[in-house]
Amino acid sequence: MIVKGMVIIMADVLLDVQHLTHFFKINKNITIKAVDDISFQIRKGEIFGLVGESGSGKSTAARCIMNVYRPVSGKVIYKGINTCDPVEFRQNKKLLQTSRQFIFQDSTSSLNGRMKVEDIIAEPMQIHHVRPKRGTLRSEAEFQLYYVGLDKSYLDKYPYELSGGMRQRVAIARALSMEPELLVADEPIAALDVSIQAQIINLFKHLQKEHGFSILFIAHDLAVVKYLCDRVGVMYHGRLVEVAPTEELFENPKHPYTKALLSAIPVPDPRLERVKGAVN
Amino acid sequence: MRHKNIFLYYIQKFIVFVLSVLVLSVVVFYVSRLAPGDPLYSYYGDRVEKMSDSEREWAENQLGLNEPIHIQYIHWFANAIRGNFGISYKYKTDVIKIIGGRLPNTLILGGIGFVLIYVLALGLGILCTWYEDKWPDRLLCKIGTVTSCIPEFWLSIALIFLFSIKLKLLPSSGAYSIGNGENVIDRISHLTLPMTVVVVSHLWYYAYMIRNKLLEEVRTEYVLLAKSKGLSKKNILFKHCLRNIVPSYLSIMAISVPHILGGTYIVETVFSYPGIGTLSYESARYQDYNMLMALCILSGALVILCNIVVQIVNERIDPRMKKDEGLQVSEVIEIG
């Protein structure tokens, strides 16, 4: 989908999702169209937000993009490589697995509870036999940990000894250790408290500025998306109903669902809310 | 799963049952043919030793023992389906007749034991849950653990030693005194010790399972809601939690059939109680494979049947298993 008034130069596009569709078969009679023909592009150095409610297919889309699921149809083109094609995927396996990284919503289940923080962060380096720049894997892990704002005393801890925010930092450190160009973050802050959320949002912003990677940021909280993202796509029942630059979307929503979504968010302003309540 | 035709549903279950028994019989047949010993023995007994080579060959041909094993199986199966499981080497009569004579005894011991175990297990489970971590629960857990650790055979011997030999209160063997088969009181006195062993050695295992299931249930969130609407502890436990563990209770019952049956067999052997257990013990000792095969298939079929029945019951009573059915009632989001 090309938004009016915006010319996308192909060289700038990092990820190009074309007509991505994915079904889940529950049984003979019921199939759920989790993702239904969605197309969007992410440019280099851009934070692209994907919003929608639970069950709208945003997580499935992310997993299709990261090759966790093989989509029923459609293409995901990353740096000119069609990742949905098994042959092309195998040929570029190392590049795809190192330069794209995934961050999950629930840091309790995305970190193996039986591994120490050090091993968790070093795991991608071990898998791809990357020579650690800073000598040992441990010092590399220590550096990444420092980078996300934790000190080295956490290296020997297990995930359950950390709080939610710290765990999410560890997950980010793990993703960063591969110096990715695309970060897919699936609701990374949904499970965190307000004050910790702010810390993680800032962390994302800093890291993005410093490394210049692109982020596909999936969230259900529009306020976060509004603050963080450059462009936003809105998903509803598996379809991508609207894609627009953030300001445009929030000031002038086109699709009725986007409007409904925007008006449903409670704003921390009692007088405004009272007016809204009176209208309803 | 929703089946428009309830008849089709039962047919499906029946096919599963038949297939399972079929596979079971194949396994049992092959295993018994693998066993050492001449299969001719199971038909002719000691006479085999006196046979000449030609007689032997004739006999093998007659019985189809020269044919490949799958043909043999088909022959055997064709006979078995007509109720002819061959002749017992030890008793020199039809296997099925011998089993038929012993079955009621085992059913009485195992069946009553089974019912007793389950009634008591439920009671103990509820009691322990009610008093979780208080003294009744702790005491029961301690006693239960001890009883569940005593092997059946040892408990049997200890009880025989105490009640039959020292106190001379109860008989130590058999199902009834000779010539006294119709006397109910005599039968009961013979049943008491074996029944005690069967119940005591299995009871806690299941009571503990039910206790743990119930404890899991009282840790769920809906208990809090039930509590906050003012339901009493008794009501919550009996109307909510107990109802939700019924499916697992039934499943445990189904799984336990072979377990309790096996326990009954051991007890029967120690008490020389004329049931299926002593029979299988004897047939193993005397390498009576026809008998052993029939017993395996019979026990197996019984267990499979129980499993399927419980499955059917659970699918009918547990709404959680019918999730795909019906329409989802959800909010309407007004767009625009």
Add this chain to the structure above:
Amino acid sequence: MDERFVQVGIRPVTALPVQEKKQYKDKPIFSMTVFMVIAMGCLFCNFFITKDPAYMDLYNTNAAPGAEFYFGTDAMGRDIFSMIWYGGRISLFIGFFASVISTVAAIVFGVFSGLAPKWADDCLMRFTEIFLSIPSLLLVIMIQAILGKANVFSISFVIGITSWTSIAKVVRTEVKQIRDSEYVIAARCMGAGFFRIMWRHLTPNFISSIMFMVVMNIRAAMAAEATLSFMGMGLPLEVISWGSMLSLAERSLLSGAWWIILVPGVFLVMTLLCITDIGNYLRKSVNNRRSNL
């Protein structure tokens, strides 16, 4: 101005260290001690047993416990005190070995079934159900008949091979759960191979949930060995184990030699009890939420 009311901003505050109280109450200290004593006694029995356990002193059959024979002698005149420690080795060995066999079988089967496509998984599960449907005693008898005369290894094998199903079922469910968990997906996204996921992610996570069952399997195997030997289908009389010692029990009923029944029985039950207690502790430490009732 009061100096206490000077703005100082954020100062590091060292939180008081949180010390976890060591809980001895719930730990099965007693059971572990008793078990260790029995196990050590069996292992190093050579140093303290008073008689040759296999020597049949035909002048002293069915001797009551006393100064010479601490636990008496059996119907063949063997010293029960020596036999207990000597035979305990075999019983414990069979318990452990059978448990190892069944655990390995269960893990292989469970992992395979958990990772296999649905149809293969269904088939395997049906197979286990059929396998489970024969009372294990009958199964053991049949397999033992195939293997011929029993020895320590064959009996461990038979017991092991008939008791893996329940662990396999747990492994399968765990593997299914872990397979879909986000950390495995994360590892797959990073490009971790099958064996790495298996070794680093799957195994450490399901081990804890089957530990309890493995311990319980030791207990079940020891009880099974004793039962089989008692019934005359396990170890022969010459191979001394707690089970084979008890196979003389029935005969001693009439002679009134209670020690032949009691002594090995008490040792057996004590050991089983200790193992159960340890196993229960392992289960409890996995789950410690609190009741809502």
Add this chain to the structure above:
Amino acid sequence: MKELLEIKNLSVSFNTLKGEIQAVRDVSLSLHEGEVLAIVGESGCGKSVLCKSIMKLLHDNAYIKSGSIIVDGVDITHYGRKDMERLRGRVFSMVFQDPMTSLNPTIPIGEQIAEAVRVHNPKMKKAEVYERVISMMDLVGIPDAEDRYKLYPYSFSGGMRQRSVMAIALASEPKILLADEPTTSLDVTIQAQILDLLKSLQKKLLTATILVSHDLGVVSRVADRVAVMYAGKIVELGTVEDIFYEPRHPYTWGLMRSLPSLAKKGQELYTIPGMPPTLINPPKGDAFACRNEYALAIDYEEMPPMFKISDTHYAATWLLDERAPKIAPPVGSIR
């Protein structure tokens, strides 16, 4: 206005292996007839524990260390199980966070509501109970109530289940409704509907409500008064206008400033540094001091008392002491 519920210096602790967790520390609060009081705070600040301790729904390792709970003039602090069973449902009732787990999956929705009706009206006739259940279902906005009576929870979506839970909670016409994060696990659009429902029911039935939430947006939508909790203590208490437009406690400032919805794009989002303290050995003095850039020396020494700002507005910070330097609040009173 009459005070329905009064909590005086309540402290609730848990016994754990790691030591005593002081989940609620010296909290005083009152709830007036027909108002909505919101308790806001981060997870682990004790807001849920406070709620559950009122209804005595806590696990048996929790205990009331000191203080009292007075409902309708009756001290219920030391009530036993039987007494509480009498009060629950009729005097107060609760709505829980996750509607997916708080309904019994094997009992039809209608039956579960009927149960709640019957508990306190055991003599009611069957038809009457049925009538009442249907009217309750209508009230909470479950359409086609008569058809839905026999349905099991699995065929209800999250929002519909939460409506059912509310019907159960309100079935015996309680005077106090405690809602523990009632919309946290729901989608935004559904959340809006449930909040509107909560507000309208509250207007209709005049049930005094305590709403526990971590979401300041939700709070501003329904609450009349707000209590901000931090590390087991109430740090600021006031009307919704007081809290949102004239916050006085640095923690409230921090919370407001770290909301992305109030931040300007491109600007750095304000963050409260550090983490909340553990409640096992809570720090001496003000628990928030070590995260507070405005902290005074005394904050590290002594716990601040509740300072009265106006008749409705209280805050526990030494900044309000007359000896303290005057600091212009970084948020509030702009709009």
